[in-house]
Amino acid sequence: MTTPTTFAELGLPAQLLTNLTKIGYEAPSAIQAASIPLLLEGNDLLGTAQTGTGKTAAFALPTLAQVDPNSTETQVLVLAPTRELAIQVAEAFQTYSEGMRGFHVLPIYGGQPMGGQLRGLRRGCQVVVGTPGRVMDHLRRGTLKLDALKAVVLDEADEMLRMGFIDDVTWILEHAPEQRQVALFSATMPKPIRRLAEQYLNNPKEIAIEAQSSVVDKIEQAFWMVQGTNKLDALTRILEVEEFDGLIMFVRTKNATIEMAQKLEARGYQARAINGDMTQKLREQTIGELKEGHLDILVATDVAARGIDVPRITHVINYDIPIDPEAYVHRIGRTGRAGRTGKAILFVAPRERRLLRAIENVTKGRIPQMEIPTRDEVSAKRVQDFKQQIAEALQHPKLEFFTKMVSEYVEETETELLELAGALACMGQKDKLLLTDEKPERAPRSFAGDSDWHKEQRQPRQPRVHDDSGMGFYRISVGYQHQVRPGDIVGALVNEADIEKSSIGRIQLFDDFSVVQMPVGMPDNLLSHLKQIKIRGQAIAVEPIDERDVPEQKRKPKGDRPFKPRGDKPRSDKPRGERSYGDKPRSDRPRSDRPKPGPGANAKKGSKRRSNADAAGGQSAPRRRTYD
Ligand code: ADP
Numbered sequence: 001m002t003t004p005t006t007f008a009e010l011g012l013p014a015q016l017l018t019n020l021t022k023i024g025y026e027a028p029s030a031i032q033a034a035s036i037p038l039l040l041e042g043n044d045l046l047g048t049a050q051t052g053t054g055k056t057a058a059f060a061l062p063t064l065a066q067v068d069p070n071s072t073e074t075q076v077l078v079l080a081p082t083r084e085l086a087i088q089v090a091e092a093f094q095t096y097s098e099g100m101r102g103f104h105v106l107p108i109y110g111g112q113p114m115g116g117q118l119r120g121l122r123r124g125c126q127v128v129v130g131t132p133g134r135v136m137d138h139l140r141r142g143t144l145k146l147d148a149l150k151a152v153v154l155d156e157a158d159e160m161l162r163m164g165f166i167d168d169v170t171w172i173l174e175h176a177p178e179q180r181q182v183a184l185f186s187a188t189m190p191k192p193i194r195r196l197a198e199q200y201l202n203n204p205k206e207i208a209i210e211a212q213s214s215v216v217d218k219i220e221q222a223f224w225m226v227q228g229t230n231k232l233d234a235l236t237r238i239l240e241v242e243e244f245d246g247l248i249m250f251v252r253t254k255n256a257t258i259e260m261a262q263k264l265e266a267r268g269y270q271a272r273a274i275n276g277d278m279t280q281k282l283r284e285q286t287i288g289e290l291k292e293g294h295l296d297i298l299v300a301t302d303v304a305a306r307g308i309d310v311p312r313i314t315h316v317i318n319y320d321i322p323i324d325p326e327a328y329v330h331r332i333g334r335t336g337r338a339g340r341t342g343k344a345i346l347f348v349a350p351r352e353r354r355l356l357r358a359i360e361n362v363t364k365g366r367i368p369q370m371e372i373p374t375r376d377e378v379s380a381k382r383v384q385d386f387k388q389q390i391a392e393a394l395q396h397p398k399l400e401f402f403t404k405m406v407s408e409y410v411e412e413t414e415t416e417l418l419e420l421a422g423a424l425a426c427m428g429q430k431d432k433l434l435l436t437d438e439k440p441e442r443a444p445r446s447f448a449g450d451s452d453w454h455k456e457q458r459q460p461r462q463p464r465v466h467d468d469s470g471m472g473f474y475r476i477s478v479g480y481q482h483q484v485r486p487g488d489i490v491g492a493l494v495n496e497a498d499i500e501k502s503s504i505g506r507i508q509l510f511d512d513f514s515v516v517q518m519p520v521g522m523p524d525n526l527l528s529h530l531k532q533i534k535i536r537g538q539a540i541a542v543e544p545i546d547e548r549d550v551p552e553q554k555r556k557p558k559g560d561r562p563f564k565p566r567g568d569k570p571r572s573d574k575p576r577g578e579r580s581y582g583d584k585p586r587s588d589r590p591r592s593d594r595p596k597p598g599p600g601a602n603a604k605k606g607s608k609r610r611s612n613a614d615a616a617g618g619q620s621a622p623r624r625r626t627y628d
């Protein structure tokens with residue numbers, strides 16, 4: 001995200017340059033290098049760049065350069081779509097302005113008591129960062145005055161539009177002095193925003209930073225087609241194998257955030273829900289906890305997570321695919337912050353393929369398909385983590401004490417050293433097995449595999465009587481053409497032919513026929529009985545077929561390696577397609593990559609999972625929260 005230019009070359013004052021060095025920004029990002037000189041010259045500006053490209057500094061630095069700290073009048077007004085963003089932007093101004101005597105920045109937003117805001121406004125602050133509604137309030141009351149305003153910044157303009165603030169923004173612009181600079185920043189440039197820019201910006205300079213050079217490229221993306229395993233099981237395996245630091249997971253509803261966070265806590269993760277129902281204070285607190293490493297996983301809705309900037313987020317999991325493809329870009333922009341890389345995993349149910357294509361259109365690239373880790377890989381990861389723990393224990397300051405004690409034990413009992421080590425490992429692991437249980441993988445659950453997790457609670461898991469190898473393929477003479485859905489087929493087989501639901505495997509629909517997996521060797525009389533069934537009014541014929549006769553492109557890709565991009569279609573936009581996802585040994589990664597766990601974080605490296613004992617008692621016990 002950096003360009004060869006330096007901040008000094010952009011014409012920023014010395015005080016700001018010193019601060020940037022202190023903060024550790026080495027070079028301006030593309031949007032910063034382009035915007036800062038233009039804004040310093042007093043131009044209006046229309047800037048488009050993906051999230052995570054450093055837009056805040058792109059407007060904060062040049063506007064700060066114009067602020068006169070000796071006057072307490074409001075000179076810069078930033079409008080932001082959410083409280084979180086207003087706070088974040090205000091914090092950024094605070095950081096960049098270190099040492100500017102007499103300088104004050106104030107965030108103002110709805111849901112916060114007026115008292116503090118009024119005091120802040122009365123005291124005077126050169127920069128006000130606010131949500132449109134609250135800014136309007138203060139302008140109407142006369143508690144915020146714009147007479148001395150030099151610049152207005154519209155941050156995340158597309159989001160303000162989406163949240164219905166466009167009229168408020170217009171109203172505010174109408175009430176700002178004629179002679180002011182306007183900078184509009186947005187991740188995308190929808191028509192209404194362009195119109196607003198045409199009306200209120202004065203000969204704006206336009207900067208568009210291509211998405212390719214920004215966040216999307218720094219994020220390894222992959223999708224998993226929900227199949228065979230339910231989403232929660234798949235998630236659990238991914239969490240075990242992926243080496244993540246902070247992780248944010250997106251679900252569709254507020255209830256799902258809470259339920260999912262509880263499920264994860266029950267599985268030993270430090271997880272918490274964040275949604276629009278929570279009080280502002282609780283949301284801020286929760287994000288703070290993630291920042292400091294007291295929490296590792298946030299389960300969020302789109303609205304609640306908008307704009308969260310926590311550098312330690314290494315992974316974004318789209319547990320529920322977003323309906324709005326733009327939201328996907330915003331979601332994955334929560335990782336890959338501050339020049340780091342990130343990973344984004346997307347769960348796609350077969351009937352959500354359309355949404356996947358829409359996302360690929362927006363991100364302008366194919367997202368590679370991945371497979372979930374196999375049980376063996378999960379076991380291997382546990383073993384690897386365990387060995388890592390041994391290596392770490394060997395460096396522990398108390399090692400000497402324990403070694404002495406153990407050597408006494410060996411003398412007294414003449415135990416073999418290797419056996420003794422095994423016994424100690426046993427003690428250390430207690431009942432947590434390193435190897436996953438040997439249950440066969442469940443047979444594909446056909447289209448039911450995308451069961452959201454409510455469904456899963458309703459239907460206790462049924463043990464499968466067979467595994468993949470006992471399944472054969474049967475051709476049924478109805479398909480898309482007949483407006484048949486997989487549910488119709490399951491219904492007919494279960495209700496009419498007395499076939500157990502648990503023995504129906506994957507169902508694939510084709511144009512004028514379908515292929516159903518059922519146990520091999522279905523007796524003839526059963527097959528002929530099936531012929532009397534109608535599906536959607538259509539009499540059907542059922543016949544066993546050879547696996548090789550199942551049309552190729554619809555078949556689940558073979559090979560068990562996780563995150564392997566599907567190689568079935570050559571891609572022209574190669575880099576992303578070629579990337580093989582996650583199959584490099586983890587130990588290759590330099591350790592310094594990984595930020596240290598903060599206080600309260602798991603001391604163990606590798607697995608993020610806290611032991612179940614921890615999860616059951618004390619601070620991380622599953623709990624139901626109520627939000628007001
Ligand atoms: P955007 O508004 O485009 O989504 P932000 O302004 O929130 O992006 O910046 C994303 C992250 O990048 C922040 O953590 C910010 O501190 C960091 N950042 C911004 N500019 C630079 C820079 N020049 N060098 C390093 N990090 C930067």
Ligand code: MG
Nearest residue numbers: 055056155156
């Ligand atoms: Mg921003």
